[in-house]
Amino acid sequence: GESVGLHLPTLSVQEGDNSIINCAYSNSASDYFIWYKQESGKGPQFIIDIRSNMDKRQGQRVTVLLNKTVKHLSLQIAATQPGDSAVYFCAENSMDSSYKLIFGSGTRLLVRP
Amino acid sequence: KAGVTQTPRYLIKTRGQQVTLSCSPISGHRSVSWYQQTPGQGLQFLFEYFSETQRNKGNFPGRFSGRQFSNSRSEMNVSTLELGDSALYLCASSWSAKGDEQYFGPGTRLTVT
Numbered sequence: 198g199e200s201v202g203l204h205l206p207t208l209s210v211q212e213g214d215n216s217i218i219n220c221a222y223s224n225s226a227s228d229y230f231i232w233y234k235q236e237s238g239k240g241p242q243f244i245i246d247i248r249s250n251m252d253k254r255q256g257q258r259v260t261v262l263l264n265k266t267v268k269h270l271s272l273q274i275a276a277t278q279p280g281d282s283a284v285y286f287c288a289e290n291s292m293d294s295s296y297k298l299i300f301g302s303g304t305r306l307l308v309r310p
Numbered sequence: 311k312a313g314v315t316q317t318p319r320y321l322i323k324t325r326g327q328q329v330t331l332s333c334s335p336i337s338g339h340r341s342v343s344w345y346q347q348t349p350g351q352g353l354q355f356l357f358e359y360f361s362e363t364q365r366n367k368g369n370f371p372g373r374f375s376g377r378q379f380s381n382s383r384s385e386m387n388v389s390t391l392e393l394g395d396s397a398l399y400l401c402a403s404s405w406s407a408k409g410d411e412q413y414f415g416p417g418t419r420l421t422v423t
Binding site: 231238241243246286288299303 | 314343345352353354355358366368400402411412413414415416417
């Protein structure tokens with residue numbers, strides 16, 4: 198498969214445990230945030246998004262938390278499964294402008310069976 | 311509904327040549343963005359088009375250009391290729407003018423020798 202990043206931080210979790218992936222964003226003017234999952238050989242896949250007027254949003258097995266005070270975003274995955282193994286990116290954008298996503302460097306999630 | 315498609319999927323070019331990559335967005339989507347992904351720099355924004363107009367451009371040299379057609383399909387061109395242009399080039403589309411999730415294609419893997 199294609200190498201997304203050679204020196205990504207890696208989070209290793211046991212199957213069935215919960216995973217928490219963290220991201221620090223850069224622009225205090227950003228008001229829209231997205232988490233993407235990228236598997237080897239594929240493009241990023243949308244997971245969940247959150248706007249700055251919220252501090253928490255839940256999806257199916259995933260929760261995103263936003264702390265604007267410290268410019269921090271986290272993705273929580275409940276009951277992690279082998280299919281969750283991938284590289285996860287956070288991205289930020291300002292809704293006042295057109296699309297210009299700024300991506301974080303990514304975290305590799307490895308799920309141990 | 312078909313996803314974002316990109317052609318070709320793989321491409322090998324020689325330094326000094328030029329290359330054109332194509333992206334067909336999801337039907338009904340009018341915004342198309344391009345990103346470059348490399349192991350060293352991660353995902354970086356190239357440019358974004360909406361209704362045939364370039365609305366935003368990343369920090370790349372003028373050798374990188376693009377355009378969008380009336381059917382929303384987009385092409386990007388890189389002239390005078392350099393070794394450092396070897397990367398995965400990703401296209402993403404969205405239905406709205408701003409502020410909503412972008413859906414990515416599988417990318418075009420460009421290798422410059």
